[in-house]
Each structure stands twice: as C-alpha cells, then as structure tokens.
Amino acid sequence: MSTILQSLNLLITRGLPTTILLTLGLLALGLLLGFPIAFLQVYGPRPVRWFCRGYEQVFRGVPAIVLILLFHSGLSRTFHILLPAFVSALLALALRSSAYQSQIFRGAIQSVSEGQMLAARSVGMSKVRAIRHVILPQAFRLSIPSWTNEFSSVLKDTSLASAIGVLELMKQATLIFTRVQFIRGAQWILVILILVALVYWILTFVGNTALGYLEKRTRIPGFEMKGQVER
Amino acid sequence: MKKASLVILALALGSLAFSAVAETYKVASDTTWPPFEWADAEGNLLGFDLDVMRCIGVLQGFEIEITSYDWDIIFDDVGSGRMDIGASGATITDAREEKVDFSTPYWTSDQAILVHVDSGLNIVTALAGGYTVGAQVETTGAGFVAELIEAGIDVNLTEYTLYPLAVLDLINGNIDAVIQDEPASVASATAEPLIQVAGVIKTNENFGFFVAEGDPNGLLALINDGVAQLKALGAYDNLIAAYMGTDLVKVEAAWKASIGLLEGGDVAGFAAQLAELANQ
Numbered sequence: 214m215s216t217i218l219q220s221l222n223l224l225i226t227r228g229l230p231t232t233i234l235l236t237l238g239l240l241a242l243g244l245l246l247g248f249p250i251a252f253l254q255v256y257g258p259r260p261v262r263w264f265c266r267g268y269e270q271v272f273r274g275v276p277a278i279v280l281i282l283l284f285h286s287g288l289s290r291t292f293h294i295l296l297p298a299f300v301s302a303l304l305a306l307a308l309r310s311s312a313y314q315s316q317i318f319r320g321a322i323q324s325v326s327e328g329q330m331l332a333a334r335s336v337g338m339s340k341v342r343a344i345r346h347v348i349l350p351q352a353f354r355l356s357i358p359s360w361t362n363e364f365s366s367v368l369k370d371t372s373l374a375s376a377i378g379v380l381e382l383m384k385q386a387t388l389i390f391t392r393v394q395f396i397r398g399a400q401w402i403l404v405i406l407i408l409v410a411l412v413y414w415i416l417t418f419v420g421n422t423a424l425g426y427l428e429k430r431t432r433i434p435g436f437e438m439k440g441q442v443e444r
Numbered sequence: 445m446k447k448a449s450l451v452i453l454a455l456a457l458g459s460l461a462f463s464a465v466a467e468t469y470k471v472a473s474d475t476t477w478p479p480f481e482w483a484d485a486e487g488n489l490l491g492f493d494l495d496v497m498r499c500i501g502v503l504q505g506f507e508i509e510i511t512s513y514d515w516d517i518i519f520d521d522v523g524s525g526r527m528d529i530g531a532s533g534a535t536i537t538d539a540r541e542e543k544v545d546f547s548t549p550y551w552t553s554d555q556a557i558l559v560h561v562d563s564g565l566n567i568v569t570a571l572a573g574g575y576t577v578g579a580q581v582e583t584t585g586a587g588f589v590a591e592l593i594e595a596g597i598d599v600n601l602t603e604y605t606l607y608p609l610a611v612l613d614l615i616n617g618n619i620d621a622v623i624q625d626e627p628a629s630v631a632s633a634t635a636e637p638l639i640q641v642a643g644v645i646k647t648n649e650n651f652g653f654f655v656a657e658g659d660p661n662g663l664l665a666l667i668n669d670g671v672a673q674l675k676a677l678g679a680y681d682n683l684i685a686a687y688m689g690t691d692l693v694k695v696e697a698a699w700k701a702s703i704g705l706l707e708g709g710d711v712a713g714f715a716a717q718l719a720e721l722a723n724q
Contacts, residue, residue, distance in 0.1 A: 219485045227487050234447065286517065289524050378472070378513045378521075388483040388512060391476035391608045395635045395692050399612045 216397055220389045220405055224412055228385030231299070233416070235371045235381060238303050240364060243310030250311065251318035256344065265315070272312035278373050280305040285377040302374035310367055317363060321356035322348060354431045361424040365417050382409055467506045469663065471497055472513040472527035476606055478631055479687040480533040483512065484696040492687040493531040495699075495718075496550070497653070499679060499711045500670030515582060516605070519543045525656040529663060533625065535584045535649040545659050547667045549650030555585050556629035558622040559642040560614060565621065567643030575620035576600040578610035584649055585623035614639055625649070627688060679715035686715070686722040698722040 254265035272280075285301040288294045296304070325348050333343035375384035390405035473494060475481045481491035489510050501508045508529070513521065515532070522530040523543035535553070536546045557577075559565045571577065571592060579586035581603045589601045602619055604610040610622045615638050622629070626644055633641050655663045674680040686695060698721030706714035 223485065223487055237447075282517075286520055286524070289521075289526050295526050376514055377517065378511055380512060384512065385487075387476060387606060388487075391606060392478065392482050392484065392692070394608045394611065395478055395631055399608060399615050399632075399636055402608055402612050 224385055228382035231381040232371050236368050239307040239310050242307035243314045246311035247314030248318055250315035254319050255322050269312040269315050272309050277370050298377045298379045302379050317356050317359040321352040325351045357428045364420050469508050469528040471508045471510045471529045471531050472518050473532045474515040475512040490699045497531045502711050503670050503673050504666045530654040536652045544654040546652030546654050547664050549652055550671050551651040553625045553649050555623055555645045555647050556626040557642045558629050558639050561640050570621040571599050572597050574598045578602045578619040578622045580607045677712045679712050682715035682719035685719040690722045695722045
C-alpha cells in the first residue's frame with residue numbers, strides 16, 4: 214500500500230504539474246493560432262483560404278511524435294537551434310492543436326445559419342460588425358463540445374513529450390515502475406500503469422466537467438440545435 | 445500561458461545565475477536501469493554511473509545536471525551537443541562511435557540470458573531452438589540476437605522500449621528469454637522468483653561515458669582523469685561494492701544518508717560510507 218501511495222505522490226508532485234502546464238500551454242497557443250486560421254479560412258480571400266487549408270492539412274496529417282522529434286532533433290541538427298525539450302514539445306503539439314482547433318472553429322462559424330448574417334445586414338450592420346456581434350458569439354457556443362474533445366485528446370498526447378526527455382506523467386510513471394519491479398516484482402508494472410491511467414482519467418474528467426459547465430452557462434434556451442434540449 | 449512563460453523565465457534566470465559560479469554540464473541518462481542509473485521513491489537519481497559522474501564533477505570542479513532521457517535518442521542528443529555528457533551504461537560500439545566520442549572504458553560487462561524457471565531452457569537451447577528472445581531496442585543484446593538471426597540461426601527477436609517490459613513478458617510467458625547485460629539480469633532474477641539466469645555470454649563489452657563528436661568542451665580528458673583519480677582513492681571500488689549485488693532499498697537509504705558528504709566535497713568519504721551502509 215505504501216508503494217502505491219509513494220508512487221501516487223511522485224506522480225502528482227513531479228509529473229502532474231508539467232503535464233498540466235504542457236496541456237494548458239499548448240491549448241492556449243493552439244487557440245491563438247487556430248482561431249485566426251479558422252477565421253481566414255471562412256472569410257479570407259481565396260489565396261489565403263488555400264494557405265489555411267494547406268496549413269491544417271499538413272499539421273493534422275503529420276503524427277504528433279514526428280512533429281515533436283522534428284522540433285527537437287531536426288531543428289538542432291539542421292539549424293543548430295537548441296530549444297529546451299519542454300519548449301520543443303510545447304511548440305510541436307501547439308502547432309498540431311492549432312490545426313485541429315482551426316477546424317473546430319471553422320465548423321462552428323459555418324454552422325451559424327446564413328439567415329443570421331442576412332438579418333444582421335438587413336438591420337444595417339456592416340459585415341465586420343455582423344461577424345463580431347452576431348456570428349462569432351454563436352460560433353463560440355457551438356464550438357465548446359468539439360473543443361472539449363480536443364482538450365481530452367491533447368491531454369493524452371502530452372505523454373509523447375516523454376520521448377524527448379520531458380519529465381511529465383508518463384515518463385515519471387516509467388521511472389517509478391522500472392524501480393518498483395525490482396523491489397516488489399514485475400507484476401507491479403501493471404499497478405503503476407493503472408495508477409497513471411487513473412490520474413489521466415481524473416484530469417480528463419475534471420476538464421470535461423468544467424467545460425460542460427461552460428457549455429451549460431452559454432446555452433440559450435429555445436435556441437439550441439436539435440437534440441440539445443434538456444429533457 | 446503566462447504561467448509557462450514565468451516558469452521558463454525563472455528557469456533561464458536560475459541557470460544563468462548557476463553558470464556564473466561554476467561550469468554546469470548537462471548529463472543525459474536513461475534512468476531505468478538499476479544498478480547503473482535509476483530514480484528512487486522520492487525521485488532522486490542515483491546509480492553507479494551517476495555517482496561516478498558526480499564524483500568526477502567534484503574532483504574536477506564542475507557541476508552536473510542529470511536529466512532522465514529515453515535510450516532511443518540519447519546518442520543523437522549527446523552527439524549533437526544538446527546534452528553535454530552521456531552516462532548511461534553505454535557499450536562502446538563502432539556504430540555509436542560515429543555519433544559520439546567515448547571515454548576510455550570504465551566497466552566491462554557481459555550479456556546474460558534470463559529464462560522462466562519452468563522452461564527448462566539453457567543458454568544454448570534458448571538461443572537456437574526457435575524461441576523468442578526479448579531485448580531493449582538499440583542495445584547490444586538486441587544487436588547480438590539480430591546477428592544470430594542474420595547468421596541463419598533459428599531464433600526470434602522481440603524488441604521493447606524498456607527492459608522491465610521485456611521481463612514482464614517473460615514472466616507472463618509471452619516470450620521465452622530475455623537478453624540483457626549481466627548486472628541488470630542478475631538484479632531482475634534476484635527480484636523475481638519465477639525467472640532465472642540461464643547463462644552468461646562473454647561478450648566483454650566495454651562501457652564508456654560519451655560526449656558530442658569532437659569533444660567540444662574538452663570533457664573526455666577530465667572524465668578519464670577523474671575515473672583514474674577515483675580508482676586511486678579507492679572510491680571506485682567502494683562504489684562498485686555499494687551498487688553491485690546489493691539490495692536496492694538499502695542502497696537508496698545509504699545514498700540519502702551519504703550524499704551530504706559528496707556535496708561537501710568529500711569524495712572518498714562518500715564512497716566509503718555508501719559502500720558500508722549499503723552492505724550492512
């Protein structure tokens with residue numbers, strides 16, 4: 214039992230902060246990059262739209278681990294830029310998240326019905342004001358469920374950062390079980406893996422609950438899409 | 445985001461302050477390999493390789509910062525200069541010489557074969573009877589079995605990212621044998637009643653510490669000289685006595701009790717006390 218408590222303690226004090234920092238950091242960076250891309254992909258001139266489409270195709274198509282290794286080893290070998298491992302992982306995963314998030318926002322913007330834009334224009338709003346005051350707030354609401362998905366997915370992707378030496382949850386777990394198996398036996402590897410799975414699950418649950426609360430708060434009664442109505 | 449940049453700023457400032465005092469070198473180590481390098485229950489990194497490095501640092505007047513690294517990229521990252529020193533029970537091979545520069549050998553090791561106690565396999569049958577042998581990726585053990593396969597011998601190789609996963613598979617009967625350096629194999633067999641060492645293959649491998657190609661920081665001379673000094677002091681033998689064949693939990697307690705001595709600059713005292721407490 215003390216092994217379990219010791220391991221949990223190590224996981225939480227040494228691995229968890231880095232995982233949370235990495236997750237929040239990359240989601241924020243992804244948002245900062247992804248939202249403009251989405252916006253430009255919907256409202257920009259054609260060459261800009263093509264660029265955005267290319268961007269999201271590339272960064273959604275390359276496996277996360279490849280991106281991480283490219284940022285880490287590729288940059289250092291080819292351009293002699295040495296980034297700390299945490300930063301390499303953050304940037305690589307943030308770029309990838311920005312591609313996914315741009316598609317979430319694009320979908321949300323485009324699903325606000327055309328009628329809203331027409332109505333806004335007909336009361337005298339310019340296109341820009343219509344977008345800012347009518348379309349985007351609704352798009353924000355509509356993007357929350359998909360964004361919750363992105364959060365859940367990205368949280369687990371941070372474990373890939375362990376490949377370049379970032380001491381986050383998964384790496385900490387491997388350090389723990391490689392020791393524990395000598396002291397308590399190899400079957401304890403499974404115990405440690407279950408513990409770390411539990412920690413990830415709790416993180417996902419907390420995040421999803423918080424985002425679910427946000428979803429409820431921004432709900433407009435009588436204005437939902439089919440299937441959203443509370444029974 | 446703000447938190448991240450504050451942390452990074454603090455780390456940058458912290459490391460700047462540190463380097464103003466003494467040269468700090470970044471040591472990369474795959475800390476999943478007792479007794480050469482591992483993390484204890486509180487996250488302290490200890491082990492034969494790491495303590496030898498720490499002692500050399502004290503003797504030669506530089507600080508070290510040890511990072512747990514994945515074995516897969518350790519040679520690339522030390523070779524490219526991202527990390528300054530590699531201390532990770534690395535066998536000196538020609539292929540690795542192309543990426544990094546090695547110190548003079550500081551340890552000789554052989555490979556051992558682990559089998560399940562009920563399997564009735566010995567070292568010959570395990571390697572030539574069509575069985576499956578597990579090894580960690582990119583280790584000399586894996587290379588050994590790969591060479592056997594190329595020579596036409598009837599054996600299969602399964603590679604794992606971590607040695608303990610191979611041992612787990614062996615215990616559960618998913619593979620028939622595991623090949624790994626002798627000290628780690630012996631430690632595993634001691635901890636697990638269900639597996640045993642079937643035999644030792646005298647490969648006479650030499651471990652070396654390694655640095656970036658061309659040794660830009662001039663570290664190899666310091667390391668080689670440091671090892672020589674440790675041997676002259678008797679501290680090297682004490683470290684061997686402390687780490688090889690001892691109980692992991694005892695060594696960890698001994699280390700926590702003795703590390704203060706090393707931080708105070710007393711290399712010989714640290715090694716002596718470590719050996720004494722670990723063997724009680």
